[in-house]
Amino acid sequence: MRNNSTVRLAKLAMMAAISCVLVLLIRIPFTPLPFLVYDPADIPIYITTFAMGPGAGVILTLVVSFIQAFVLGGDGVYGFLMHVLATAVFAVVAGFMYKHKKTKKEAVIALISGLVVMVAVMCVANIFITPMFMGTPREAVIELLPLIALFNVLKGGINGIVTFVVYKRISGFLHRGI
Secondary structure, eight states, X not given: OHHHHHHHHHHHHHHHHHHHHHHHHOOEEOTTSTTSEXXXXXXXXXXXXXXXXXXXXXXXXXXXXXXXXXXXSOOHHHHHHHHHHHHHHHHHHHHHHHHHOOSHHHHHHXXXXXXXXXXXXXXXXXHHHHHHHHOOOHHHHHHHHHHHHHHHHHHHHHHHHHHXXXXXXXXXXXXXXX
């Protein structure tokens, strides 16, 4: 039993490390709003969620978000909060849906559902949280919502597609020894 916990923890740590390396290697500014930056750091989190469940995805999200926000030069509390909201919501929705029926069709439905809920949550979060941390008037944030939503669709969509494509290749390793 203890060995399984150690193996699980080691695999979570490895996936966190991969996520942090990805955020350091790949950062693409979203041209219409250059303060929004695409990175593939959520892919290992989504893969872990599918392999180990939504709880593991949320734990990994918290760890990776903390490291990104406070160690790797991210946006501090604001970046931490927004990343946790976006990634955890996606992971929880997709993870719970996929957990009960592990088929390719269900994976697609789960990833799309996670994306839709994440985009909705991030629109609301930006309306209320961004003005508090960025000093931007709420009206200005509301005007930018179509672009913010587009960014979240693109980021979540790309990360979801890559997760779908690579998950089966990596899942065997994540399931082994647990």
